[in-house]
Amino acid sequence: MLRRQFLQTLALSSGMLLPLSRNAFAMRASDAGPAQKKLVVVMLRGAVDGLNVVAPVGDGNYARLRPGIHLNRPGADNGAINLDGYFGLHPALADLQPLWNDRKLAFIHASGSPDNTRSHFDAQDYMETATPGRKSTQDGWMNRLLGALPGDQYPTRSLAIGPVMPRILTGAATSTTLASGAAGTRATLLDNPAVGSAFDKMYEGKAGYAKQYQEAKTAHKDIMSASMDKSAGMDKIEMNASNGAPLPNGFPGDAARLATLMKNDPKIQMAFIALGGWDTHVNQGAGTGKLANLLTPLGQGLAVLCKQLDTLFDECTVIVMSEFGRTARENGTGGTDHGHGNVMWVMGGQVNGGKVHGRWSGIDNSGLYEGRDLAVTTDFRTVLASVAERHLGLSDAQLAGVFPAMPKADGKLALFRA
Amino acid sequence: MQRSSRTFRLLIIAALPLALSVTAGTPNGDTGNAIPATEKTTLHVLNRLGYGPRPGDIDMVTKMGVARYIQLQLHPENIALPGSLTSRLASLDTEEASTGDLLREFNAARKDAKLEKKDKDGKSDAADEAQLKARQVLGRIAENTAEARLARAIESPRQLEEVMVDFWFNHFNVYANKGLDRALVSSYERDAIRPNIFGNFRTLLGATARHPAMLYYLDNWMSTVAGYQPRRGKRGRVDTTKQPSGLNENYARELMELHTLGVDGGYTQRDVTELARMLTGWTFNQRDLMRHDTRFTFNEDAHDRGRKVWLGREVTERGQREGEMALDVLALHPATAHHLAYQLAQYFVNDNPPEALVNRLAARYLETKGEIRPVVEMLLTSPEFMDESNYGSKFKTPYQYVLSAARASAIPVTNIRPLLGTLTQLGMPLYGSVTPDGYKNTEAAWLNPDALTRRINFATALSSGRLPLDTSKFDAGQGMGRKQLEKQADTNKRTNVAALDVEPILKTLGSSISPETVALIRTNPERLRAAMVLGSPDFMRH
Numbered sequence: 001m002l003r004r005q006f007l008q009t010l011a012l013s014s015g016m017l018l019p020l021s022r023n024a025f026a027m028r029a030s031d032a033g034p035a036q037k038k039l040v041v042v043m044l045r046g047a048v049d050g051l052n053v054v055a056p057v058g059d060g061n062y063a064r065l066r067p068g069i070h071l072n073r074p075g076a077d078n079g080a081i082n083l084d085g086y087f088g089l090h091p092a093l094a095d096l097q098p099l100w101n102d103r104k105l106a107f108i109h110a111s112g113s114p115d116n117t118r119s120h121f122d123a124q125d126y127m128e129t130a131t132p133g134r135k136s137t138q139d140g141w142m143n144r145l146l147g148a149l150p151g152d153q154y155p156t157r158s159l160a161i162g163p164v165m166p167r168i169l170t171g172a173a174t175s176t177t178l179a180s181g182a183a184g185t186r187a188t189l190l191d192n193p194a195v196g197s198a199f200d201k202m203y204e205g206k207a208g209y210a211k212q213y214q215e216a217k218t219a220h221k222d223i224m225s226a227s228m229d230k231s232a233g234m235d236k237i238e239m240n241a242s243n244g245a246p247l248p249n250g251f252p253g254d255a256a257r258l259a260t261l262m263k264n265d266p267k268i269q270m271a272f273i274a275l276g277g278w279d280t281h282v283n284q285g286a287g288t289g290k291l292a293n294l295l296t297p298l299g300q301g302l303a304v305l306c307k308q309l310d311t312l313f314d315e316c317t318v319i320v321m322s323e324f325g326r327t328a329r330e331n332g333t334g335g336t337d338h339g340h341g342n343v344m345w346v347m348g349g350q351v352n353g354g355k356v357h358g359r360w361s362g363i364d365n366s367g368l369y370e371g372r373d374l375a376v377t378t379d380f381r382t383v384l385a386s387v388a389e390r391h392l393g394l395s396d397a398q399l400a401g402v403f404p405a406m407p408k409a410d411g412k413l414a415l416f417r418a
Numbered sequence: 419m420q421r422s423s424r425t426f427r428l429l430i431i432a433a434l435p436l437a438l439s440v441t442a443g444t445p446n447g448d449t450g451n452a453i454p455a456t457e458k459t460t461l462h463v464l465n466r467l468g469y470g471p472r473p474g475d476i477d478m479v480t481k482m483g484v485a486r487y488i489q490l491q492l493h494p495e496n497i498a499l500p501g502s503l504t505s506r507l508a509s510l511d512t513e514e515a516s517t518g519d520l521l522r523e524f525n526a527a528r529k530d531a532k533l534e535k536k537d538k539d540g541k542s543d544a545a546d547e548a549q550l551k552a553r554q555v556l557g558r559i560a561e562n563t564a565e566a567r568l569a570r571a572i573e574s575p576r577q578l579e580e581v582m583v584d585f586w587f588n589h590f591n592v593y594a595n596k597g598l599d600r601a602l603v604s605s606y607e608r609d610a611i612r613p614n615i616f617g618n619f620r621t622l623l624g625a626t627a628r629h630p631a632m633l634y635y636l637d638n639w640m641s642t643v644a645g646y647q648p649r650r651g652k653r654g655r656v657d658t659t660k661q662p663s664g665l666n667e668n669y670a671r672e673l674m675e676l677h678t679l680g681v682d683g684g685y686t687q688r689d690v691t692e693l694a695r696m697l698t699g700w701t702f703n704q705r706d707l708m709r710h711d712t713r714f715t716f717n718e719d720a721h722d723r724g725r726k727v728w729l730g731r732e733v734t735e736r737g738q739r740e741g742e743m744a745l746d747v748l749a750l751h752p753a754t755a756h757h758l759a760y761q762l763a764q765y766f767v768n769d770n771p772p773e774a775l776v777n778r779l780a781a782r783y784l785e786t787k788g789e790i791r792p793v794v795e796m797l798l799t800s801p802e803f804m805d806e807s808n809y810g811s812k813f814k815t816p817y818q819y820v821l822s823a824a825r826a827s828a829i830p831v832t833n834i835r836p837l838l839g840t841l842t843q844l845g846m847p848l849y850g851s852v853t854p855d856g857y858k859n860t861e862a863a864w865l866n867p868d869a870l871t872r873r874i875n876f877a878t879a880l881s882s883g884r885l886p887l888d889t890s891k892f893d894a895g896q897g898m899g900r901k902q903l904e905k906q907a908d909t910n911k912r913t914n915v916a917a918l919d920v921e922p923i924l925k926t927l928g929s930s931i932s933p934e935t936v937a938l939i940r941t942n943p944e945r946l947r948a949a950m951v952l953g954s955p956d957f958m959r960h
Contacts, residue, residue: 121681155867163843179868181904189884190871195878202950202954212870216868216870276853333641338667
């Protein structure tokens, strides 16, 4: 115990948070078998306006604070989708309504960071390292989580979709990036045997590169083979998901590809994808408009992902999060500025859904944080830790390694069905 | 700038004695002598002050001496541009067109496309034609802007100038695909960034603050006192259709967080709001911009005249002067000095820049009242910059990697789209950073397994003649959209471009490719060797 504390302190001071868990290499990936639990995290960079995603349409203050951009009440023209009589879902997310009705989708409102920064970049870092207020943390919580879970490390065990490795997956455990779009599953010149073997020799044993190079090769090979399965071919999926019409590029396509890869390659356990464009300072619209246009493909993509995962969805939890919320009041330019509390989304086969969780302290003047923003009543790490504990089975000790220095939650969050 | 004066300058400059600039303005006059005259040092300055060597560069710098080369690069006006580059730049209309002209052309094309679409529900030939024309206009503006940047970065002997243009553009990033910024970004770089890269930071800061590209990108153009309604029409009637009006904090926040003080610079949310109020009325009027090239307007009616307290000081009502005062204060704030010094040292020296160097640079910045050139000079002549442990210590960004490959291979690039597509694939599309923080330049940001193999793939395609760099009539279409650009970077196509010969590339790069790597390359078939040089671990760093 003392030794563990000492090591933990050491790890903290060196900027790396190493989960001190049971041996991460003790079990083979195959041992985990079909029961292996999956996690997909979608991060909305730029601070999505949570008060218009899950809107308190039943509160008179809501339309008063947002005269030009509030969602109409359910039933009205372009109105919100009724969730529980008080909250309404943005109509552009209609594709998620079946999941809500099936109780597979839950929201945690007024959640966020205890740190009050309104800097996108700091707040995103804090959300990805899960150490709000502490900038020296180098590794991300998904990476630490990966290290804490039983099973072998493997390049495709966790995928970050996009050209750069996000902070959340950076760290000691192995993970890989996968290009967005069709390029991620296409053959490259390195697949040519002569080219491949020439570069294999060149990178073999090269300090700083050998591991990365080998991981990329392995991941590419696996991804290619997982995407080859034509019985659940990409093209077919993309067509089905949109009733025959080709979907717009971007998230729905990536979500469909991800579902196929996860189904075909049981080694894939975690995936992360970040979507941008949520920084709606100007003319964000209400039931239609700029924010709606961003939410539509997001909703479509999530619905496609959940549907295409099929039975695997039972083993999967999807988290949607964003660095902070936006001002409760509409600003002077038909948009919203940087705020504080936001809404987190959780979906999955075992999720205690059809419910808006969290403690709601309202949006009247006295309830607002610094007189302008939604107050945070649930620490975002409480939500993440709940998923890690209840869905992925982490012990208390493991949780302490993945989410260090986390304050004890003041209420019980029942995000999963008992 | 008139063509005649440019030509004249080119003529006299070639003959300028360089000694003059070497003795001028070096704070520690003897640093030049301390620089070791090795090929490694030569390569270090070619790599860090520019985008790596072109054929003949090692000899050129060796003959001149590293100290003289640094001084010359600090005074780009003393370096002649080759005629091939000046004539190429002259052929790009975004180079000379006024900001207003570009916006007018852009708006006209967009309006036609919209009108036709509205009238005919987008199904008529006229609508198709208008759409096509709009795409062509937008595509041409985007391509010309990007071509000017890449042609200079690859061909200009004023390498440090191009590095500084990229550095400051990135520092004051605007995203080229946000609405009007498609038309404004070339003027932003040309008029706000480029003339001020070595000047006073306050001038650079003001030039970005008042440029319509920044005003538009970070929304300040719309930020007004609460309840403001614009006057419309000749008689100054107030428009009855109510527009949203009031404060928008976007620019004020990023101005302190990213452009000056830094996120830990000691300001509060209140300071953000108060600064936003001070900057209300800083805008541009599209009509005046298109008609008279008026890039900035202070709209007195939209300005918040109320009492403000910002960074602990009482701000008296002084209209535009309030914002100018704020820029004065921010430009010379010690937190700004430290923030800029850190960023420069991180870019030029090491991902984790030595603290002592950062402190010296910050002090130099404050002592010169925000002059950029003396700070950069101190940096490039510092023992830390010249320390051998920092040679090759930086992992190239995708931008640096692609440009250095183009320079080392000396492959003629008449069609820049495959390079733009590669940058997009590698996660660093040119003018494509959506967020105002721009791109990072650290190894942690850019080195990941897939990125490495994508670079190798690009190197192989470039070396085996698979990228259509020689023609703009490639069958993948001429659009400048993301998809079309990526198609042009598709490495699975064959083109007419010849494969590269390895020997000249090895000569150009000298000892940047280690003897072990060269030996290994030589054991491979001739057709793979150039690719192996440009795809080698040695070439990933600089």
